[in-house]
Amino acid sequence: MQSQTRIPPPRSSGASLADWRPDRASPQPIYAQIAGYFRAKITGGDWPEGMKLPPQRELARQLGVNRSTVVAALGQLAELGLIEGRQGGGTRVAGKEDPPWTAGSWNDYVEEGTHYPNLPAIQAINRLEFQPELLRLGTGEPAPELLPGEEMRSILAELAREELPLPYEEPLGSLRLRRAVSAELGRIGIRAEPSSILILSGALQGIQLVSLGLLPKGAAVLLEKPSYLYSIHSFQSAGVKLHGLPMDKRGLVTEGLEDLAARAKAAVLYTIPSFHNPTGILMDAERRRELMERAAALGLPVLEDGAYQDLWLDAPPPLPLKALDGKGQVLHLGTLSKSASPGLRIGWVAGPEQVIRRLADIKMQTDYGASSLSQLAAAKWLEDGGHKRHTDALRLALRRRRDLMLELLERHFTELAEWSKPAGGFYVWLRLNKPLPLPKLFRAALAEGLLLNTGDLYDRADARHLRLSYAYASPSGLEQGIFKLAELVRRMDRLF
Amino acid sequence: MQSQTRIPPPRSSGASLADWRPDRASPQPIYAQIAGYFRAKITGGDWPEGMKLPPQRELARQLGVNRSTVVAALGQLAELGLIEGRQGGGTRVAGKEDPPWTAGSWNDYVEEGTHYPNLPAIQAINRLEFQPELLRLGTGEPAPELLPGEEMRSILAELAREELPLPYEEPLGSLRLRRAVSAELGRIGIRAEPSSILILSGALQGIQLVSLGLLPKGAAVLLEKPSYLYSIHSFQSAGVKLHGLPMDKRGLVTEGLEDLAARAKAAVLYTIPSFHNPTGILMDAERRRELMERAAALGLPVLEDGAYQDLWLDAPPPLPLKALDGKGQVLHLGTLSKSASPGLRIGWVAGPEQVIRRLADIKMQTDYGASSLSQLAAAKWLEDGGHKRHTDALRLALRRRRDLMLELLERHFTELAEWSKPAGGFYVWLRLNKPLPLPKLFRAALAEGLLLNTGDLYDRADARHLRLSYAYASPSGLEQGIFKLAELVRRMDRLF
Numbered sequence: 001m002q003s004q005t006r007i008p009p010p011r012s013s014g015a016s017l018a019d020w021r022p023d024r025a026s027p028q029p030i031y032a033q034i035a036g037y038f039r040a041k042i043t044g045g046d047w048p049e050g051m052k053l054p055p056q057r058e059l060a061r062q063l064g065v066n067r068s069t070v071v072a073a074l075g076q077l078a079e080l081g082l083i084e085g086r087q088g089g090g091t092r093v094a095g096k097e098d099p100p101w102t103a104g105s106w107n108d109y110v111e112e113g114t115h116y117p118n119l120p121a122i123q124a125i126n127r128l129e130f131q132p133e134l135l136r137l138g139t140g141e142p143a144p145e146l147l148p149g150e151e152m153r154s155i156l157a158e159l160a161r162e163e164l165p166l167p168y169e170e171p172l173g174s175l176r177l178r179r180a181v182s183a184e185l186g187r188i189g190i191r192a193e194p195s196s197i198l199i200l201s202g203a204l205q206g207i208q209l210v211s212l213g214l215l216p217k218g219a220a221v222l223l224e225k226p227s228y229l230y231s232i233h234s235f236q237s238a239g240v241k242l243h244g245l246p247m248d249k250r251g252l253v254t255e256g257l258e259d260l261a262a263r264a265k266a267a268v269l270y271t272i273p274s275f276h277n278p279t280g281i282l283m284d285a286e287r288r289r290e291l292m293e294r295a296a297a298l299g300l301p302v303l304e305d306g307a308y309q310d311l312w313l314d315a316p317p318p319l320p321l322k323a324l325d326g327k328g329q330v331l332h333l334g335t336l337s338k339s340a341s342p343g344l345r346i347g348w349v350a351g352p353e354q355v356i357r358r359l360a361d362i363k364m365q366t367d368y369g370a371s372s373l374s375q376l377a378a379a380k381w382l383e384d385g386g387h388k389r390h391t392d393a394l395r396l397a398l399r400r401r402r403d404l405m406l407e408l409l410e411r412h413f414t415e416l417a418e419w420s421k422p423a424g425g426f427y428v429w430l431r432l433n434k435p436l437p438l439p440k441l442f443r444a445a446l447a448e449g450l451l452l453n454t455g456d457l458y459d460r461a462d463a464r465h466l467r468l469s470y471a472y473a474s475p476s477g478l479e480q481g482i483f484k485l486a487e488l489v490r491r492m493d494r495l496f
Numbered sequence: 497m498q499s500q501t502r503i504p505p506p507r508s509s510g511a512s513l514a515d516w517r518p519d520r521a522s523p524q525p526i527y528a529q530i531a532g533y534f535r536a537k538i539t540g541g542d543w544p545e546g547m548k549l550p551p552q553r554e555l556a557r558q559l560g561v562n563r564s565t566v567v568a569a570l571g572q573l574a575e576l577g578l579i580e581g582r583q584g585g586g587t588r589v590a591g592k593e594d595p596p597w598t599a600g601s602w603n604d605y606v607e608e609g610t611h612y613p614n615l616p617a618i619q620a621i622n623r624l625e626f627q628p629e630l631l632r633l634g635t636g637e638p639a640p641e642l643l644p645g646e647e648m649r650s651i652l653a654e655l656a657r658e659e660l661p662l663p664y665e666e667p668l669g670s671l672r673l674r675r676a677v678s679a680e681l682g683r684i685g686i687r688a689e690p691s692s693i694l695i696l697s698g699a700l701q702g703i704q705l706v707s708l709g710l711l712p713k714g715a716a717v718l719l720e721k722p723s724y725l726y727s728i729h730s731f732q733s734a735g736v737k738l739h740g741l742p743m744d745k746r747g748l749v750t751e752g753l754e755d756l757a758a759r760a761k762a763a764v765l766y767t768i769p770s771f772h773n774p775t776g777i778l779m780d781a782e783r784r785r786e787l788m789e790r791a792a793a794l795g796l797p798v799l800e801d802g803a804y805q806d807l808w809l810d811a812p813p814p815l816p817l818k819a820l821d822g823k824g825q826v827l828h829l830g831t832l833s834k835s836a837s838p839g840l841r842i843g844w845v846a847g848p849e850q851v852i853r854r855l856a857d858i859k860m861q862t863d864y865g866a867s868s869l870s871q872l873a874a875a876k877w878l879e880d881g882g883h884k885r886h887t888d889a890l891r892l893a894l895r896r897r898r899d900l901m902l903e904l905l906e907r908h909f910t911e912l913a914e915w916s917k918p919a920g921g922f923y924v925w926l927r928l929n930k931p932l933p934l935p936k937l938f939r940a941a942l943a944e945g946l947l948l949n950t951g952d953l954y955d956r957a958d959a960r961h962l963r964l965s966y967a968y969a970s971p972s973g974l975e976q977g978i979f980k981l982a983e984l985v986r987r988m989d990r991l992f
Contacts, residue, residue, distance in 0.1 A: 019671060019674075019675075019689060019690040019691045020689065020691070040687070041689075041849075043822065044687060044822060044824070045821065045822060045823040045824025045825065045848055046689070046692050046824060046848050046849045047848075047849065048824055048848060048850070051850070104792075104794065104795015104796065104797070104825075105795070105797055105823055105824045105825050105848070106710065106764075106797045106824055106825070106826075106827055106847055106848055106851040107824055107848050107850060107851060108797075109710035109711065109712075109763070109764075109797070109851070110710070110850050110851055110854045112710055112711060112712040112715075113707075113708055113709040113710045113711055113712065113854075113858075114708060114711075114712070114713050114734055114735065115708035115709050115858050115861070117854070117857050117858075118857050118860060118861060123857055126666075126667050126857075126860055127666070127667065129664075129666075130666040141663060141664060144662065144663050147662040147663065148662070149659070149660050149662060152660050152662060153655075153656045153657070153658075153660060154656070156652050156653075156655050156656040156660075157652075157653060157656035159649075159652050160649045160650070160652040160653035160656060161649070162649075163645070164645050164648050164649060164652075164839075165839050166640065166643040166644070166645060166648060166836075166837040166838070166839050166840070167637060167640050167643065167837075167838050167839055168625075168637060168838040168839055169839060170622075170623075170625075170626040171622050171623065175515060178515070179515075191536070191540060193515060193516065193537075193542070194515040195515045195516070196542050200863075201697055201841075201863040201866075201867070202863050202864050204861075204862070204863060204864050205862065205863045208861070208862050208863070211609075212609055212610060212611035212733065213609040213611050214602065214605035214606070214608055214609045215605065215608060215609055215610075216605075216608040216609065216610070217610050219608075232861050233861055234861055234862070237708065237861075238610055239610065267605070268602075268605075299601070301601055301602045301604075301605070325541065326539065326540065326541060327541040327601055328540070328541025328542060328544055328601045328602055328603055329541065329601050329602070330602075331602055337864075340662075341662040341663075341868075342662070342663050342664040342864075343660075343661050343662050343663055343664055343665060343865075343867070343868030343869065344662070344867060344868070344869060345697075345863060345864065345865065345866065345867045345868070346867075351602055352541055352542050352543075352544060352601070352602055352603050353537075353542045353543065354544070354547070354603060354606050355602040355603060355605070355606055358606045358609075358613070361613050361614050361619055361622075362609075362611050362613075364614060364622055365611070365614060365700070365704070365728050365729055365730055365733075366700070366701065366704050366730070366862075367696075367697040367698050367700060367701045367704070367841060367863065368698050368700050368833075368838075368841065369839075369841065370697075370841065370867070371697070371839070371840060371841045371842075371866070371867035371869065371870040372837075372839030372840070372841070373839065373840060373867065373869050373870050373873060374867040374869050374870060377869060
């Protein structure tokens with residue numbers, strides 16, 4: 001199964017120059033500044049022996065200088081014996097030839113460790129998302145202009161007049177925030193006392209804590225396939241196996257759940273019932289009831305990811321699974337990242353008290369709690385009704401963007417792909433009529449300034465889907481982007 | 497070796513009532529309110545079958561009611577068949593007798609998971625620290641009145657006028673903060689570009705990321721014994737073994753390092769050279785040089801915990817190990833938690849770029865970065881010189897408290913124990929003249945309102961030490977506390 005294969009990290013992606021540029025105001029020649037900077041990096045051990053430098057052209061681009069300047073700088077370094085060129089092998093930091101890393105330094109451990117690296121494409125996306133010139137067609141967060149900057153500033157201004165929680169917070173997180181979350185959960189039908197809630201540094205941390213704290217090594221997790229969870233490695237790194245369940249338009253297919261659970265010796269089931277990531281599918285009320293009945297009969301605990309629960313666009317979704325749970329069968333994850341602020345890093349998990357306490361204990365060993373400043377801002381945000389007002393407004397904006405996306409797809413993709421109208425969340429799950437080598441499509445799109453989230457991130461075998469997001473790109477960006485993407489798909493369709 | 501033994505978590509420490517109290521203004525009788533609350537907890541699955549309730553006396557205390565009221569409430573629940581009393585076994589949530597947990601719910605997994613629970617005493621301390629009436633004699637954080645509440649409030653007021661970083665930050669953390677940290681590190685002799693720095697959600701997270709991301713399963717870590725690291729389980733939970741090195745007054749003893757490293761097949765060395773936790777020992781300059789030479793010769797990477805580096809009281813400490821490192825041999829951990837604000841949860845790790853990138857990648861899978869609000873506040877705090885001004889003032893206050901602590905020990909402990917004067921940090925490592933059962937001392941102290949950090953938390957075999965902190969308790973608290981503690985030790989000395 002693809003999820004169990006260890007993926008080696010990319011071997012030395014080369015020096016990162018992102019933060020350094022030569023100083024044009026300095027009396028020192030530019031090439032000498034570059035040589036000096038590189039020398040410090042090499043002799044200081046930051047760039048270990050054997051590390052490959054980017055090609056000259058690339059260095060010139062990154063540093064914003066002519067290639068001849070780079071050549072002069074590298075020439076000086078080669079004279080000092082600090083770098084060496086190799087036939088066909090580019091330029092490397094000089095030294096031992098094999099192994100390429102300094103023995104006995106931290107660099108030797110870059111490929112060790114039990115936690116898997118991110119997929120290379122995810123690593124690239126995580127880095128590339130900070131290149132402002134790229135058009136991001138798959139990003140799973142609201143555009144900056146859709147975030148409540150103004151309102152958060154006034155919350156900060158109010159906090160500036162309050163007692164600040166500068167010391168550590170208690171293990172479960174700020175009681176004030178847990179009370180606010182408890183009220184918030186009450187609004188979507190979930191009864192959870194503050195003592196049954198753990199504040200997380202983002203909902204993703206909940207998955208990490210469950211994998212470290214609750215699941216025995218080698219346990220099996222059932223989940224929708226495709227799933228967001230295939231794109232990260234928290235479960236797999238903890239030695240947990242993933243077993244995908246098929247989906248239909250009503251959510252994950254519960255037919256045959258008993259068989260697969262028995263065959264996989266499943267420990268738990270992970271699901272995103274509302275506006276599933278990446279497919280956008282909404283599990284209907286009947287399916288939810290069925291799932292809960294079957295899970296209860298099987299004794300299969302459920303981890304419900306409610307990240308998008310609030311982001312319905314046409315009508316509120318059915319009650320979350322946790323609201324149907326009378327037996328401590330469900331852990332429910334929620335977050336502020338998809339609506340108010342990804343950067344606040346505030347999420348929560350609600351469930352049986354002793355389970356929550358176990359997770360809190362691991363959290364204390366992991367990061368000693370979430371930022372108290374973020375917790376305080378989040379509490380105020382929820383208490384003052386700012387969250388509800390903002391979510392209502394965000395829905396309107398997302399609905400407009402979704403409708404625009406659907407219109408654009410209608411215009412450019414009718415012959416190329418199929419899709420459904422999502423009833424909430426951020427995503428259209430585009431199914432190409434013809435399979436394509438998605439990693440190639442990713443790179444080709446990147447060359448044209450488009451950043452894509454391709455289907456293989458969510459199901460390694462997939463060669464047909466793109467996760468398109470209408471949440472991030474601006475309306476004019478969407479127009480351009482979908483047009484360009486259609487061109488690209490047409491071109492590749494002819495090639496493959 | 498004690499660190500490799502799996503410690504079972506305490507079996508159901510009972511219901512937590514911390515957040516709920518009966519409403520005296522309600523027309524419903526108090527006993528009925530209690531019964532109603534308990535019923536909801538039980539039927540909702542929060543309190544699983546078989547879970548033990550606290551003794552009636554304890555419940556009455558926690559709820560602030562008479563014991564007879566508790567008896568009435570429990571009587572009602574017993575009539576409903578929701579709880580049952582057992583001879584000598586206290587009161588439990590009714591249901592299956594054996595196993596005590598609901599089969600097939602999350603509660604079954606509380607003792608599973610690969611990450612070890614905190615030591616029971618650490619769990620207790622983590623909870624008890626939020627009981628304001630306790631006198632905390634061992635707490636490793638500055639007292640709230642020593643934290644810069646006023647200054648942080650003005651930083652928030654300024655932030656309220658700026659563009660807020662509500663979206664996600666880049667994988668290494670905010671560039672602005674990394675620049676400020678880079679400058680800060682420069683002041684203690686460490687050259688680290690922003691691209692060699694990863695912002696952490698507290699320095700503790702660095703240890704977690706190193707254990708998950710860099711160390712192969714079964715790797716061995718050398719460290720001082722005793723060490724703070726024995727009190728948490730990040731390394732051990734990742735399957736890493738700890739091997740203690742002896743210390744003397746000049747820091748960890750490097751004599752014989754080669755032998756132990758070879759015998760243990762050590763992968764890395766973890767050390768707190770400046771104002772070691774828990775002993776307060778400062779590694780001198782010569783020892784640092786020796787350690788670095790030996791580590792380099794051995795090819796042994798070093799994880800330097802610099803949490804207390806800045807908190808010198810008499811004279812600045814020698815250069816950190818990272819400043820002596822020319823080969824990417826050292827990863828350096830720093831934090832704002834010990835000076836400015838534990839609650840901000842901001843730390844950093846500096847080291848070779850590709851190692852930092854690997855850690856950043858795991859961090860993205862763990863919590864998707866630290867709070868951007870905290871990062872922004874921290875950047876401003878460092879940039880504006882607030883940190884330096886505050887640390888200078890904090891030093892004065894800590895010096896006064898240390899001197900008071902030493903005076904009090906002189907007065908009450910000369911016949912009972914030995915200690916050294918710490919040159920920085922928070923701790924006096926008190927060595928009792930007679931070994932004592934420290935867990936008993938912990939409980940006896942708790943009964944008198946004193947919260948202690950006993951030596952067995954930092955070296956399981958220890959029966960002689962207490963980590964006393966002058967950073968947290970107020971001067972009058974210290975006076976009372978040290979006096980009471982001496983009484984207690986004298987009493988126990990006679991018993992054991």
